[in-house]
Amino acid sequence: MSSDVAQVPPASNAPKVTRKVALFGRANAGKTSLLMHLTGSLQRPVNFPGTSVESVQSNCVSGDCSLEIVDLPGVASLTPQSRDEQVAIDHLQDAATRPDLICFVLDAGKLAVELRLLQQLRGLDVPIVVAVTKVDVAAVEGFPIDADQLQRALGLPLLVVDGANGAGVDALRTELATTSLEAIKPAASPAACVTPKRAVSRSLTDKLDGFLLHPIFGPLVLVAVVLVMFQLVFTVAEPFMGWIEHAQGFLSGGIESVIAEGAMRSFLVDGVVNGVGSSLIFVPQIALLIAFVTCVEATGYMARAVFLLDRLLRRFGLSGKSFIPLASSFACAIPGIAASRILGDERDRLATITVAPLMSCSARLPVYVVLLAAFFPAYQAGLMLFVLYAVGIVTAILVSLILRRTVLKGGVSMLAMELPVYQRPRLRLIGRHTWFSVKSFLVTAGTVIFASTIIVWVLAYFPRPATISASYDSQRAAVEQAAPADLQDQLAALDARQSAAYLEQSYLASMGRFVQPVFEPAGFDWRMTVGVLAAFPARELVIPTLGTLYSLGEVEASADDPDPRLKDALRNAKGPDGKPTMNGLIALAAMVFFALCSQCAATLAAIRRETHSWRWPIFTFSYMTVLAWLAAVAIYQIGTMFGFGS
Amino acid sequence: MDPKVSVTTSDSPASPQYGKRDTSEAFLERGDARRECHLDAVESVSGIGVQFEVTGIDGSDAVGQRLAASGLWDGAVVEHIASAPFGDPMLFRVHGYRLALRRSEAARVRVVEVR
Numbered sequence: 001m002s003s004d005v006a007q008v009p010p011a012s013n014a015p016k017v018t019r020k021v022a023l024f025g026r027a028n029a030g031k032t033s034l035l036m037h038l039t040g041s042l043q044r045p046v047n048f049p050g051t052s053v054e055s056v057q058s059n060c061v062s063g064d065c066s067l068e069i070v071d072l073p074g075v076a077s078l079t080p081q082s083r084d085e086q087v088a089i090d091h092l093q094d095a096a097t098r099p100d101l102i103c104f105v106l107d108a109g110k111l112a113v114e115l116r117l118l119q120q121l122r123g124l125d126v127p128i129v130v131a132v133t134k135v136d137v138a139a140v141e142g143f144p145i146d147a148d149q150l151q152r153a154l155g156l157p158l159l160v161v162d163g164a165n166g167a168g169v170d171a172l173r174t175e176l177a178t179t180s181l182e183a184i185k186p187a188a189s190p191a192a193c194v195t196p197k198r199a200v201s202r203s204l205t206d207k208l209d210g211f212l213l214h215p216i217f218g219p220l221v222l223v224a225v226v227l228v229m230f231q232l233v234f235t236v237a238e239p240f241m242g243w244i245e246h247a248q249g250f251l252s253g254g255i256e257s258v259i260a261e262g263a264m265r266s267f268l269v270d271g272v273v274n275g276v277g278s279s280l281i282f283v284p285q286i287a288l289l290i291a292f293v294t295c296v297e298a299t300g301y302m303a304r305a306v307f308l309l310d311r312l313l314r315r316f317g318l319s320g321k322s323f324i325p326l327a328s329s330f331a332c333a334i335p336g337i338a339a340s341r342i343l344g345d346e347r348d349r350l351a352t353i354t355v356a357p358l359m360s361c362s363a364r365l366p367v368y369v370v371l372l373a374a375f376f377p378a379y380q381a382g383l384m385l386f387v388l389y390a391v392g393i394v395t396a397i398l399v400s401l402i403l404r405r406t407v408l409k410g411g412v413s414m415l416a417m418e419l420p421v422y423q424r425p426r427l428r429l430i431g432r433h434t435w436f437s438v439k440s441f442l443v444t445a446g447t448v449i450f451a452s453t454i455i456v457w458v459l460a461y462f463p464r465p466a467t468i469s470a471s472y473d474s475q476r477a478a479v480e481q482a483a484p485a486d487l488q489d490q491l492a493a494l495d496a497r498q499s500a501a502y503l504e505q506s507y508l509a510s511m512g513r514f515v516q517p518v519f520e521p522a523g524f525d526w527r528m529t530v531g532v533l534a535a536f537p538a539r540e541l542v543i544p545t546l547g548t549l550y551s552l553g554e555v556e557a558s559a560d561d562p563d564p565r566l567k568d569a570l571r572n573a574k575g576p577d578g579k580p581t582m583n584g585l586i587a588l589a590a591m592v593f594f595a596l597c598s599q600c601a602a603t604l605a606a607i608r609r610e611t612h613s614w615r616w617p618i619f620t621f622s623y624m625t626v627l628a629w630l631a632a633v634a635i636y637q638i639g640t641m642f643g644f645g646s
Numbered sequence: 647m648d649p650k651v652s653v654t655t656s657d658s659p660a661s662p663q664y665g666k667r668d669t670s671e672a673f674l675e676r677g678d679a680r681r682e683c684h685l686d687a688v689e690s691v692s693g694i695g696v697q698f699e700v701t702g703i704d705g706s707d708a709v710g711q712r713l714a715a716s717g718l719w720d721g722a723v724v725e726h727i728a729s730a731p732f733g734d735p736m737l738f739r740v741h742g743y744r745l746a747l748r749r750s751e752a753a754r755v756r757v758v759e760v761r
Binding site: 076077079081109110111112113116117138141142143194198205206209210213215216218219303306307308310311314320344414415416417418419420421 | 713716728732734743747
């Protein structure tokens with residue numbers, strides 16, 4: 001921008017003034033969805049207290065005024081009790097960030113509490129516009145509010161808005177842009193506006209809570225919800241995954257028919273299509289999982305889960321509120337670690353952050369799905385998947401217990417949280433949020449995973465010594481000269497043996513063999529070892545890497561199935577001694593390894609950001625990797641002892 | 647204090663509805679001679695759905711401040727509406743919304759029954 005302050009804006013319709021507006025209110029008042037309607041940008045509007053954990057700025061224009069709106073974390077009082085609240089209150093008081101105008105988001109469902117906070121806020125001497133949300137909730141709960149009366153009593157500009165459909169938001173935007181920035185007048189007595197007696201005896205939420213918080217049915221429903229989540233991921237995603245697989249096969253076939261055999265064709269088919277395709281195929285599952293978690297949050301049930309689990313989780317050195325970060329971590333640990341800010345107590349928070357990466361995230365799912373499909377019958381796969389998730393959860397409990405008895409002893413843990421009124425989830429918002437998450441996965445798949453896939457392909461394809469091609473060319477000539485009845489089969493077998501021979505002496509194989517002794521006790525062959533190594537920057541790389549390795553070395557691929565999928569390739573892979581290199585036991589050891597291992601640089605970066613030190617990411621990486629190795633070795637060794645490995 | 651609240655002397659005999667809980671533990675001796683108990687003991691005093699009025703919070707540390715900011719200031723009306731399995735945490739209605747408190751947090755809030 002120009003440094004000349006007196007310069008006239010070039011365009012005639014450009015805004016003349018800029019106003020800094022802070023959206024301020026208690027957690028779960030509806031600030032985030034209000035911001036979305038005000039500015040049209042996508043936030044994460046969810047029905048759980050404390051989700052807007054970072055202050056996000058978004059701009060919009062109204063008339064000739066440009067509004068810079070900041071969504072502040074939820075605050076219960078002006079005396080901060082958590083990092084979140086400190087962020088919000090500092091923002092209001094710091095001279096550099098102090099807003100021109102506060103938009104106080106008032107949840108009509110708890111008017112008395114809101115008015116107390118608003119009264120404190122007036123002391124800051126910043127102009128205030130009140131946006132009243134959840135008027136419908138207040139009416140349903142039997143405490144209807146009279147907005148006109150409230151406005152007169154408060155003596156502040158006041159508008160009723162609907163966070164769900166955006167009604168009243170245009171008027172609010174205009175008010176924010178045009179309202180006077182002069183000092184605010186003292187209030188009359190707004191307390192008179194609070195409905196003293198409840199108008200209904202039992203609301204829908206009361207009835208639902210009667211069942212969902214029931215001492216027996218409540219926990220049963222909770223278990224059912226979790227089971228439905230896992231089942232959904234496996235069954236509903238299946239047809240979509242089939243389509244992607246077909247598209248991938250179609251594309252490979254197309255390339256093979258156009259481009260002649262050689263480095264270019266191998267690069268496109270084995271490197272690009274197989275590599276990227278094998279991560280794209282999990283988009284349906286990731287989308288379903290994220291949509292489900294978002295939906296549960298949006299209904300208000302997530303807070304009930306916290307309520308039901310608090311006592312249990314406290315025994316494990318966590319808090320009921322840890323359930324939110326931990327449940328989010330099943331989709332991805334990074335938002336989970338950010339969500340841990342809702343935990344007021346620092347020790348609760350550190351314990352939660354440290355164990356959150358043990359929850360099996362959606363990036364681990366591909367590994368489970370492929371290995372389960374390859375080595376376990378379909379009726380066992382669902383149960384085994386549950387076991388793998390349980391391995392992560394049980395380990396998390398043990399680690400948390402140890403931490404709370406050693407380095408994270410003591411602390412004042414608090415629950416004191418609101419259980420919101422049940423709401424019908426807004427499909428549009430869930431859809432938009434899911435799309436947002438899928439898009440960020442696609443960006444990762446399109447950049448990091450794609451680049452790494454190509455590196456893996458290069459390392460696996462080269463070198464190509466002439467001795468191998470000469471040797472196989474002469475063998476091929478000999479076979480053709482003999483012209484046996486199964487000529488085509490024999491030629492195909494020779495081709496497969498040739499590509500296997502190339503792979504066996506590739507750079508990648510040398511690297512894998514160098515490190516393989518470390519994973520030998522877990523039963524991994526060099527290919528699985530390479531998969532493990534390639535996955536340390538991001539575990540999304542496991543399947544593309546294995547895909548490249550096994551499709552390049554289609555060891556004795558059967559002639560009737562010239563394009564074996566990865567699971568078949570895994571099952572059929574044989575070592576130099578002719579014995580299969582993979583079996584159910586090794587697959588289990590590998591899956592448990594991936595379940596426990598810290599293979600995500602982005603997660604470690606998130607831990608660094610949230611804990612403000614390198615200590616916790618280094619600790620998390622070390623303990624997870626050591627545990628993963630020990631568990632994989634234990635499973636393979638004990639399993640072999642009992643004869644499962646043969 | 648609110649004169650509408652019925653006054654019971656603290657030396658009246660314990661009635662059976664107090665349950666297993668020791669009366670001296672459930673009730674506090676206060677100067678205003680009203681029968682006061684802590685919010686975690688309300689279910690032993692009376693059933694679900696009975697309204698109580700907050701008379702104070704023990705301690706002004708982070709927990710105490712948080713409780714006050716959640717609406718449990720003096721004179722606020724609280725109703726116990728549910729408990730999680732094994733009775734902890736507990737769910738209350740205060741100022742028209744649902745507030746979940748651990749037993750240990752509820753034990754910081756002093757209340758009297760609204761009759």
